[in-house]
Each structure stands twice: as structure tokens, then as C-alpha cells.
Amino acid sequence: MPLKTHMDEQPELNLTPMIDIVFLLIIFFMVGTKVSEMERKIALDVPRISNTEALSPAPRKRIVNILQDGRILLDEEEVTVDELVRRLQLQRQQDRQMGVIVRGDANGSFQNVASVLGACRQAGISDMGISVRTVRKLR
Numbered sequence: 001m002p003l004k005t006h007m008d009e010q011p012e013l014n015l016t017p018m019i020d021i022v023f024l025l026i027i028f029f030m031v032g033t034k035v036s037e038m039e040r041k042i043a044l045d046v047p048r049i050s051n052t053e054a055l056s057p058a059p060r061k062r063i064v065n066i067l068q069d070g071r072i073l074l075d076e077e078e079v080t081v082d083e084l085v086r087r088l089q090l091q092r093q094q095d096r097q098m099g100v101i102v103r104g105d106a107n108g109s110f111q112n113v114a115s116v117l118g119a120c121r122q123a124g125i126s127d128m129g130i131s132v133r134t135v136r137k138l139r
Contacts, residue, residue, distance in 0.1 A: 061099040061129070062091070064120070066112045068105040081119050088123035099127030 065073040072079055092098050100120050104113040120128050
């Protein structure tokens with residue numbers, strides 16, 4: 001029966017990467033603490049308000065519906081393409097970040113949707129979206 005004559009080496013655990021990470025975390029938290037201490041030392045009395053609502057409302061997207069027969073509705077009010085351009089231009093003067101969502105009937109002419117998108121572009125609207133519905137396929 002053969003006898004074992006040498007000892008197997010015990011596996012070593014290399015702690016160097018773990019120590020590096022711990023030191024980096026310590027430095028990170030020390031620097032972060034210094035920054036927050038400096039902010040607290042500034043003698044600044046921030047104004048207080050009782051109403052915590054937003055100062056200005058979030059920009060609202062206008063909805064343009066294009067019906068199957070070609071009629072155009074701006075927020076449920078029927079308009080022509082020229083009226084649409086004029087109204088969007090007036091509203092864009094008040095809110096430069098105004099957006100438009102175009103909803104066209106699936107059975108309508110795509111030309112009507114293209115005309116409305118062109119009218120929005122002519123009015124200076126750059127934030128435009130087209131509303132679609134996703135369909136789940138059965139497998």
C-alpha cells in the first residue's frame with residue numbers, strides 16, 4: 001500500500017481585493033461626509049412656504065383625434081387643419097414645451113394623419129407622439 005509522503009498545501013484566501021474595496025468605501029464616505037458638513041456650515045436661512053405644490057403645472061399634452069371620416073378634433077372640439085395650426089401656435093406661445101399626441105382611426109386615411117402631423121410641425125411643435133394600441137398574439 002503506497003504511503004503519502006508529502007503534505008497538500010492549504011488553499012489561501014487572498015484578501016487584497018477585499019481590503020482595497022473597503023479602503024475605497026471608507027474614502028468615499030469620508031469625502032461625502034465632508035461635503036455635507038460644508039453645506040451645513042454655510043449661514044443661509046432658506047425661505048419657508050406653507051403650500052408644497054409645484055409652482056407651475058407640468059406641461060400638458062394636447063390630444064388631436066382624427067376620425068375615420070377625416071374630421072379633426074383638438075381636445076374634443078372639431079377644427080380644420082388651418083385652425084389647428086393657428087390654435088397650436090397660440091398655445092405654444094404660452095407654453096414653449098407643449099406636446100401633442102395624435103390619435104388616428106385605424107380605418108381612416110393615413111393622409112389625414114400626415115396632414116395633422118404636418119400642421120403640428122408648422123405650428124412649431126417638436127414634442128409629438130402617435131397613439132397606438134398593442135395587440136397580443138395568441139401562441
